[in-house]
Amino acid sequence: MVSTFSFACSACGKCCNSPPAMSLPELFRHRDRFIGCIAIGRVPRKRLGEKLRVGKYETVLDETDVAAFDAIADTLLHRAGDTFSLTTQGYDYPSLARCPALEEDGRCAIHFDGKPLTCEVVPLDPLVPDALQHLVLAGRNQSAAYLGTDCIQEGDRADGKLMVAEGRIEDEAARDALARRRESLAAESKVWGKAVFEALRKELFESPAALARIPAGSFLSISIVPALLAVAGVSARCRQLSLDYIDSQLALIERSIAQALLRRRLDDRPITQELRAFAGAYQRAKTILAVPVRPGDESSNPSQVSEVEAYLSGADC
16 A cells, blocks of 8 residues: 655644644743643553554554664653653643644744744654654544645645655655654653653552543643753752743733633633643742752752753753
8 A cells, every 4th residue: 555645834824723742942932922831641552463553554563663663662751551751842722722823824923933843843743653654644634634724645746745655754854853853852851751750650650540630642731840840950050940931931821811711711711720720830839949059959960960051041952
């Protein structure tokens, strides 16, 4: 069966219907536009002989496929019995059905000013091996049709870029964006992901009752504060960057809730409650971070300090 897909983005904005996944530095950069959160998802471990099917496309996983999935999991994901993804991302009212950076004309307001890397990766998926990206595109082809666009099509189209063909990503820009997004996710795991995962292990990842809160095929959104606390302890500079981010977020949450109250939608109420919980977590974090740093509390590793400070400042984005 042909596994060739082309992609022709018209920048119509139809797929920009929710806030994107964003690295911590990206959220810091756009702190006045995107409310940040941590999204926790459950990623089923792939097995030899398992069938992956999207519409008419079906693949039976062989040893090479399973090894490729495991390599991604070992680098980008976290394991405690099951396998989990921890990513930072934007958070907003689903009733708005739009990215906070989407302009009224359907264009991206930050396309030339720090557009999130995950947007460059569209329509590929960094958690899927390159050889199986045609399944991702097959699924997103169906979603694109639902949204009323034909940006993803089977075959090699003259009016689009050849994206994947026979297990290979053909577009050089797409390969580069995918590699950079995976590098970004690996950096996220190193800088704060592993620390947050261990901090939440007992109360979430090893608790069947708590795990039931993670919806199938979706994410559990929690406050971004655990990630901030993980990086704030590295140096005084990281602490100040985290405090500055918190102040901006508190102001943004206040504005977002005020706008929601004017809309008077019943389906906005759970999100308003969640945002108020985020604000409470930020206030508690400010109290923690306001305590003077004691000698020995910060990292004594100069290379770690410079690495994380550069990371948060966006130098490595």
